Amino acid sequence: MIDTSQFNGKKVAFQTLGCKLNFAETSAIGRSLLEAGFQRAKMGENADICIINTCSVTDTADKKCRQAINKLIHRHPNALIVVTGCYAQLKPDEITQMPGVDLVLGTNEKSALPDFITQLEKKQKGESHTVKTADIRQFTPICSADDRTRHFLKVQDGCDYYCTYCTIPFARGRSRNASVAETVAVAQRAIDEGAKEIVLTGVNIGEFGHNTSETFFDLLKALDLLEGVRYRISSIEPNLLTDEIIDYVSTSKHIMPHFHIPLQSGSNEVLKLMKRRYTRELFADKIHKIKSLMPHAFIGVDVMVGVRGETPEYFEETRSFLAGLPVSQLHVFTYSERAGTKALDIDYNVPHAERKKRNDVLHQLSERKTQAFYDSQKGRTAWVLWESTKAGDTMHGFTENYVRVEAPYQKELINTIQEIVI
Numbered sequence: 140m141i142d143t144s145q146f147n148g149k150k151v152a153f154q155t156l157g158c159k160l161n162f163a164e165t166s167a168i169g170r171s172l173l174e175a176g177f178q179r180a181k182m183g184e185n186a187d188i189c190i191i192n193t194c195s196v197t198d199t200a201d202k203k204c205r206q207a208i209n210k211l212i213h214r215h216p217n218a219l220i221v222v223t224g225c226y227a228q229l230k231p232d233e234i235t236q237m238p239g240v241d242l243v244l245g246t247n248e249k250s251a252l253p254d255f256i257t258q259l260e261k262k263q264k265g266e267s268h269t270v271k272t273a274d275i276r277q278f279t280p281i282c283s284a285d286d287r288t289r290h291f292l293k294v295q296d297g298c299d300y301y302c303t304y305c306t307i308p309f310a311r312g313r314s315r316n317a318s319v320a321e322t323v324a325v326a327q328r329a330i331d332e333g334a335k336e337i338v339l340t341g342v343n344i345g346e347f348g349h350n351t352s353e354t355f356f357d358l359l360k361a362l363d364l365l366e367g368v369r370y371r372i373s374s375i376e377p378n379l380l381t382d383e384i385i386d387y388v389s390t391s392k393h394i395m396p397h398f399h400i401p402l403q404s405g406s407n408e409v410l411k412l413m414k415r416r417y418t419r420e421l422f423a424d425k426i427h428k429i430k431s432l433m434p435h436a437f438i439g440v441d442v443m444v445g446v447r448g449e450t451p452e453y454f455e456e457t458r459s460f461l462a463g464l465p466v467s468q469l470h471v472f473t474y475s476e477r478a479g480t481k482a483l484d485i486d487y488n489v490p491h492a493e494r495k496k497r498n499d500v501l502h503q504l505s506e507r508k509t510q511a512f513y514d515s516q517k518g519r520t521a522w523v524l525w526e527s528t529k530a531g532d533t534m535h536g537f538t539e540n541y542v543r544v545e546a547p548y549q550k551e552l553i554n555t556i557q558e559i560v561i
Contacts (some may be wrong), residue, residue, distance in 0.1 A: 147176035149259060152186035152215065154207055157194025159340045159373060161224060163291040165192045166283030168223075168252050175253050186218045187259050190252070193224035195310055198475040201226055205237070212239035219259050223249040225310035228269055235265035245269030246311055247277050275312030280322045282329040282337065288526045288536075288554050290334040294322050294358060295341030299349075300376075302403075303414050303481040304446055304474060307342060314346040319353050323361045330368045335554055336524055337362075338371045345379025356384055363393050369524070369539065369556075374399045374441065377425050378417040385425070389432035396433040397541045399470075400425065401441035405460030406453040409446065412485055419460055430465050435519070437512065437541035438466045442501060445494030446474040447485035454497055462504060467512040467541075469505035473498045516542050516561045523559050525552045 151172050155165040168190060173179065180186040189211045193204040204226045212220055221242040222234050228245040235243050241262045244252060247270045255268060275297070283291040295316040298308045316322070326337060339362075341347070347355040355375075362370060370393055377400050388394045404410050405419050429436050442457065449457075461469065473494050476483060489497075521538035525546075528535070534548045542561060 144176065145258070146172075146256075149177050149187040150180035150184060151177040152180040152189045152211070152218070153192070154189070154211060155192045156204055156207060157192075157196065157200065157224070159291050159338060160293060160296070160342065161192050161194060163281055163283040163293045163340060164224075164249060165190070166291075167279075167281040167293075168192070168249065170284065171253050186215045188219040188221065188256065189215050191220070191222045191224070192249070193222060193226035195225040195229050195306060197472070198477070201230070208234070208237060208240065212237075217261065219256070219261065221252065221256070223252065225307065228272075228310045229306060231267040231269050235267050237265070240265040243267040243269070245275075247275045250277055250279055272309050272312050276315070278315045278317060280317045280325045282325050282334070284329070284332065284334075288334075288524055289336045289338060290329050291338045291340050292322070292326055292329065293341060294339050295344045295347045298343040299346065300343065300416065301414065303412065303485070304443070304477065306477045306480060309479065311342050314343060315350050316341075316347050318351045319348075319358050319361050322358060323365070326362055326368070327365055330365060333554065334368055335556065336369050336371065338373055340373040343376060343379075344373065345375045355379070356381065356387070359384065359387060359391075359394060363387075363391050365393070368393060370394045371397050371541075372399070374401055376401060376416070377422045380425055382428065385428050385432065395539045395541070396436035397539070398429060398436060399439040399441070402461075403441060403443045404446070404449065404453070405442075405457035406449070409449050409453050409457070412448040412482075413446065414481070423460075423464060426464050426466060433540075435516070435540050437468070439468045439470060440464075440466050441470045441472065443472045443474050444497035444501060445489040445491075447482050447489070448487050449474075449489055450487060458500060458504065461501070466508060468509045469501055471498050471501045471505065513542060516540075519561050521559055521561055522556050524556050525549075525554065527553050 153165055153169055155161050191208055194200045219241050220239055222240055223244040227243050231243045234240055248268050278296050281293045297312040297314045299314045301308050345355050347358055402422055403413055407418050523536040523538050523544055525534050525536040529548055532548050533545050535545045537543055
């Protein structure tokens with residue numbers, strides 16, 4: 140058993156890159172280290188240990204991770220440098236070769252990070268602790284607590300889909316989750332600690348329940364019974380966003396009319412190349428059903444441009460399809476080649492300059508759609524949760540349908556839900 144008394148008063152710094160799931164996991168790691176005796180390093184303060192939770196969704200993400208690691212090593216030259224997350228799982232040898240890195244922990248090991256820190260002395264050579272993807276089994280429902288007003292509840296991890304462009308199943312392993320009862324208990328603890336809004340997050344949350352003979356719909360109904368909180372559903376696959384879920388959210392007391400649905404392409408031919416499990420027609424049906432029941436719902440959409448096989452004609456199908464849908468915002472990603480993915484077997488390769496051009500086209504479309512959605516909300520009565528961050532004399536918050544609003548700062552309103560007119 141490790142003697143944690145050596146950690147009392149030692150300073151720890153954190154950096155998180157990537158998705159909301161990573162932020163939830165960093166928060167859980169942070170809590171375990173604070174319980175072991177560490178103190179969080181303040182801005183500008185030298186840390187004894189630095190934890191970097193990484194992303195590896197694109198080559199650009201990998202590059203940002205390397206830059207962040209090097210920057211922390213330079214800023215804290217005497218600190219123990221620990222790298223975890225998806226980049227660490229996929230490329231541990233690459234990271235251990237970086238001068239200054241002491242410890243690399245994979246997906247299975249990150250939740251037990253304190254057990255790997257036996258001392259705070261720098262190592263002559265970085266150590267790596269990872270298991271093969273097939274052996275990734277660990278799952279613990281966790282809820283971030285870094286923000287007083289919005290928490291992120293990890294309800295699921297891993298993915299069984301293996302889309303041709305994606306490395307996440309290799310970094311995260313198979314889909315897995317805890318039971319509904321265990322997950323609800325974590326949510327209740329967060330509420331008891333002051334959480335007013337909880338975002339349900341995971342890699343593929345619609346797959347919740349595969350290993351517990353339950354469903355994501357079961358989880359939503361159980362969470363909806365808890366009082367004093369509101370929920371948002373993070374990204375959910377269109378084929379897993381069932382009509383019964385949409386119907387339920389439309390009448391729910393606590394689940395907000397806010398959806399984030401990955402499309403990736405508006406061309407059925409490209410969707411086939413991607414090995415996605417739906418058609419553009421199914422996607423459109425989901426959008427129109429949401430809007431018919433919840434006209435004020437905010438709908439964000441993930442879309443990828445420049446993927447192998449996306450001819451100019453197929454891209455135009457995507458642009459035209461999205462232009463005609465009543466969605467609120469596009470999250471546009473530019474495709475980048477990932478080693479080990481099936482997409483590399485597709486012959487047609489979009490030039491990088493053309494990928495950027497397509498990205499710009501859809502970003503401009505997104506700006507127009509977001510502005511139109513915001514304009515449609517003016518004069519509407521809504522409920523806003525005021526957040527703890529302050530910008531000068533201004534505070535901000537989000538309405539139930541994810542409209543960002545600002546008002547003069549009033550300390551007593553922070554972490555409260557207020558009725559306003561937009």
